[in-house]
Amino acid sequence: MIKQFEITLPAHRRGYHLITNEIVSCLQPLIKNGLANLMLLHTSAALTINENADPDVRIDFESFMNKLIPDLDKDFIHTIEGPDDMSAHLKSSILGASLTIPIVNGKLRLGTWQGIYLCEFRNHATERKIFVTLMGE
Amino acid sequence: MIKQFEITLPAHRRGYHLITNEIVSCLQPLIKNGLANLMLLHTSAALTINENADPDVRIDFESFMNKLIPDLDKDFIHTIEGPDDMSAHLKSSILGASLTIPIVNGKLRLGTWQGIYLCEFRNHATERKIFVTLMGE
Amino acid sequence: MIKQFEITLPAHRRGYHLITNEIVSCLQPLIKNGLANLMLLHTSAALTINENADPDVRIDFESFMNKLIPDLDKDFIHTIEGPDDMSAHLKSSILGASLTIPIVNGKLRLGTWQGIYLCEFRNHATERKIFVTLMGE
Numbered sequence: 404m405i406k407q408f409e410i411t412l413p414a415h416r417r418g419y420h421l422i423t424n425e426i427v428s429c430l431q432p433l434i435k436n437g438l439a440n441l442m443l444l445h446t447s448a449a450l451t452i453n454e455n456a457d458p459d460v461r462i463d464f465e466s467f468m469n470k471l472i473p474d475l476d477k478d479f480i481h482t483i484e485g486p487d488d489m490s491a492h493l494k495s496s497i498l499g500a501s502l503t504i505p506i507v508n509g510k511l512r513l514g515t516w517q518g519i520y521l522c523e524f525r526n527h528a529t530e531r532k533i534f535v536t537l538m539g540e
Numbered sequence: 541m542i543k544q545f546e547i548t549l550p551a552h553r554r555g556y557h558l559i560t561n562e563i564v565s566c567l568q569p570l571i572k573n574g575l576a577n578l579m580l581l582h583t584s585a586a587l588t589i590n591e592n593a594d595p596d597v598r599i600d601f602e603s604f605m606n607k608l609i610p611d612l613d614k615d616f617i618h619t620i621e622g623p624d625d626m627s628a629h630l631k632s633s634i635l636g637a638s639l640t641i642p643i644v645n646g647k648l649r650l651g652t653w654q655g656i657y658l659c660e661f662r663n664h665a666t667e668r669k670i671f672v673t674l675m676g677e
Numbered sequence: 678m679i680k681q682f683e684i685t686l687p688a689h690r691r692g693y694h695l696i697t698n699e700i701v702s703c704l705q706p707l708i709k710n711g712l713a714n715l716m717l718l719h720t721s722a723a724l725t726i727n728e729n730a731d732p733d734v735r736i737d738f739e740s741f742m743n744k745l746i747p748d749l750d751k752d753f754i755h756t757i758e759g760p761d762d763m764s765a766h767l768k769s770s771i772l773g774a775s776l777t778i779p780i781v782n783g784k785l786r787l788g789t790w791q792g793i794y795l796c797e798f799r800n801h802a803t804e805r806k807i808f809v810t811l812m813g814e
Contacts, residue, residue, distance in 0.1 A: 405573050405574055405676055405677055407573060407642060407644055407649075436679050436681060437679055437810070437812065438714055438810055438812060440575055440640055440642060442641065442642055442649065442650075443651075444650070444651030444652075444654065445651055445653070445654075446589070446590050446591045446651070446653055446654055451770040452720070452770070452774055452775070453720050453766055453769065453770050454720045454766055457755055457757070459754045459755035460755045460763065460766055462754060462755075463752070463753050463754060463755050463763050463766075463767075464766075464767065464770070466752050467746070467750060467752065467753070467763075467767055468767075470752070471608070471745070471746075472604070472608075476604060478600070478603050478604065478607070479600050479604070480596045480599060480600060481594055481596035481597045481599075481600050483594070489597065489600050489604075492590050492591055492597055492600075492601075493600075493601065493604055493605075495590060496588040496589070496590050496601075496635055496657075497634055497635065497771055498770055498771065499636065499773060500589055500654075501589070501639070501640060501641075502775070503640050503714055503775060503777050504716065504775075505681060505714060505716055505808050505810045507681055507808075512681075512716065512808050513716075513718070514717075514718030514719055514720070514806070515718075516719070516720055517718065517719075517720055517774075520770075532651070534642050534644075534649050536574070536575055536642045538574065538575060538675065538676065538812070539679055539812065540679055542710050542711055542813055542814055544710060544779060544781055544786075577712055577777055577779060579778065579779055579786065579787075580788075581787070581788030581789075581791065582788055582790070582791075583726070583727050583728045583788070583790055583791055608745070609741070609745075613741060615737070615740050615741065615744070616737050616741070617733045617736060617737060618731055618733040618734045618736075618737050620731070626734065626737050626741075629727050629728055629734055629737075629738075630737075630738065630741055630742075632727060633725040633726070633727050633738075633772055633794075634771055634772065636773065637726055637791075638726070638776070638777060638778075640777050669788070671779050671781075671786050673711070673712055673779045675711065675712060675812070675813065
């Protein structure tokens with residue numbers, strides 16, 4: 404069985420946001436068993452899986468990734484879309500724009516401490532679209 | 541339905557190359573709906589999804605990733621395969637060697653501004669093989 | 678056909694470990710053709726695909742990634758779980774916790790030089806669980 408549809412997340416401020424519950428509610432009803440592919444349809448944001456407990460983890464993600472990949476690095480030539488755009492593209496490919504997550508008994512099968520993050524890299528962010536493919540039985 | 545086959549990309553010079561059209565033409569005919577898994581069969585190159593418009597983005601990828609992960613870092617001990625080999629392995633794992641992309645109505649479902657990049661990290665690059673799995677209906 | 682089950686890897690010391698054979702033996706019997714999704718159920722380790730030959734590659738991964746993402750970066754605020762925890766979370770998202778690998782004729786279809794690495798980021802590591810989904814025919 405294949406189910407495919409698009410979901411839209413409201414604009415989130417720049418940073419790392421735990422969106423597991425938003426995602427799960429958008430996916431209902433899930434298929435029983437199989438895989439969920441979540442494809443973020445943008446190149447200046449990312450999806451990743453990380454710790455779902457201490458919000459400080461998300462703050463450290465924001466500060467560290469900004470140091471690792473600074474806005475307006477002096478060598479960037481793609482600067483026309485703003486100081487946060489080229490850094491956003493790099494972060495998007497380094498963290499990844501797509502996730503494939505198991506579904507078991509109608510639920511996403513994540514580890515106890517795992518949650519889904521929306522990583523928003525733009526200063527003035529907009530809605531973000533995710534294309535969902537559920538495949539299984 | 542499952543279709544599996546190998547495709548070969550011609551040698552591309554070191555850098556980031558927009559290969560969406562090459563990939564799409566190699567995949568025809570696509571299945572109707574499902575997922576395409578593209579597995580690059582190499583450890584010194586990568587596949588990623590990023591901006592398909594301004595070629596300067598790909599130039600900035602090359603210059604920034606070379607700063608982040610320099611050839612011949614002074615601590616590398618795996619130097620026997622050349623100054624660009626260990627850096628290539630690191631970049632390959634950081635950007636990823638595999639993509640899973642939705643297929644809808646016989647087309648790859650990417651965002652408006654998304655394209656597929658071949659990231660070639662070797663100075664003297666050769667052909668690159670991708671193993672394709674199409675799964676769906 | 679869908680087969681789903683959990684496998685447990687014994688504790689591995691901090692570092693990068695070639696685990697292709699361990700994984701393959703845990704997956705038997707594989708389905709004939711399709712995809713294997715390996716979802717590491719943790720946020721302080723990762724799975725990646727890289728060179729399966731020279732063990733020095735894995736040593737360079739450990740030393741370089743430790744320089745890129747240092748333990749106890751001075752700006753980290755999530756320090757309660759130890760000096761290696763926040764760096765582990767970052768590495769896990771940068772390298773990725775999940776792999777989707779083709780299966781052909783009952784075998785994982787990897788390139789000649791590709792192997793599966795368990796990337797263990799914690800100083801005092803424990804067992805690691807991987808949730809496996811095999812989908813195909």
